[in-house]
Amino acid sequence: MTTRNPENTIAVSHSDPILADTAGILAKKLGLPTYDPKENVPALLLTLTPERLELRQTGKGTEGPLFVDFIGGAIEYRRMHTTSRKEAIARAVGLKGGTSPVVLDLTAGIGRDSFILAGLGCTLHMVERSPVLAALLADGIDRAKMEPALAGIMTRMHLIVGDSLEIMRHWQPERPEVICIDPMYPHRSKSALVKKEMRLIRLLVGDDEDSDSLLRAALDLAGRRVVVKRPRLAPALIGPEPNFTISGKNSRFDVYLIAPIATAPAQKA
Numbered sequence: 001m002t003t004r005n006p007e008n009t010i011a012v013s014h015s016d017p018i019l020a021d022t023a024g025i026l027a028k029k030l031g032l033p034t035y036d037p038k039e040n041v042p043a044l045l046l047t048l049t050p051e052r053l054e055l056r057q058t059g060k061g062t063e064g065p066l067f068v069d070f071i072g073g074a075i076e077y078r079r080m081h082t083t084s085r086k087e088a089i090a091r092a093v094g095l096k097g098g099t100s101p102v103v104l105d106l107t108a109g110i111g112r113d114s115f116i117l118a119g120l121g122c123t124l125h126m127v128e129r130s131p132v133l134a135a136l137l138a139d140g141i142d143r144a145k146m147e148p149a150l151a152g153i154m155t156r157m158h159l160i161v162g163d164s165l166e167i168m169r170h171w172q173p174e175r176p177e178v179i180c181i182d183p184m185y186p187h188r189s190k191s192a193l194v195k196k197e198m199r200l201i202r203l204l205v206g207d208d209e210d211s212d213s214l215l216r217a218a219l220d221l222a223g224r225r226v227v228v229k230r231p232r233l234a235p236a237l238i239g240p241e242p243n244f245t246i247s248g249k250n251s252r253f254d255v256y257l258i259a260p261i262a263t264a265p266a267q268k269a
Ligand SMILES: C[S@@+](CC[C@H](N)C(=O)[O-])C[C@H]1O[C@@H](n2cnc3c(N)ncnc32)[C@H](O)[C@@H]1O
Pocket: 106, 107, 108, 109, 110, 111, 112, 113, 114, 127, 128, 129, 130, 133, 162, 163, 164, 165, 182, 183, 184, 185, 201, 205, 208, 210, 214
């Protein structure tokens, strides 16, 4: 279960009167109120603008806005400069020799890790249980589909809104080769290491307190390996020892091997 802060109320708003009906439909779909300027301002606003869907924190000195941008943002720059040898997540997932496994991402968030892996050829099933984050992610995917350079990658990214434990319970027919888990870590500081975006996501979803159960279920379901992303110095999730870890500057990947990933047969000249 997540620990949500009850003060973090959220409503749906729009930046242009022409979007009022669409914002109303979105609010209904997400089970959220629409923002009424005559009432108290909620802590968070999910705001529809002509360009995109944004999560905004209200009040002074606040974070945001948060939106998903696969097209021109930092994540697209990272994808364009990523090779499977260089990027820690790609090595953790076991991408080498032309492999492109099917990956189940149990903690999709705003889809950055999934995007990097889809860019390297993996097929991603991404599960997110926060309907608001899932709406932001779906909006980012829809916009990226219109971009010819990204349309192919987007066909490999499939979003599922729901709780991963439940989704894994009913998963069929084929086991995903790799399962990735990147739970919220209970950072309490406002340090620069905890990115602004993550602080806003935390306000929305709280801490992920079921990560140990996610690992157990993932180890039962994955065909080849389970990869858990942790802050560099954080303890591993409760369960078996990882077979190995790959450390980056701020984060670490704990890798649990189930079976080797088959490498693609060598191409004949
Ligand atoms: C740290 S963020 C993941 C960030 C993500 N790796 C990225 O690249 O954007 C963790 C996310 O996992 C989601 N989450 C945690 N436990 C979940 C569960 N059991 N089922 C579905 N989503 C879950 C949270 O709602 C949160 O959005």
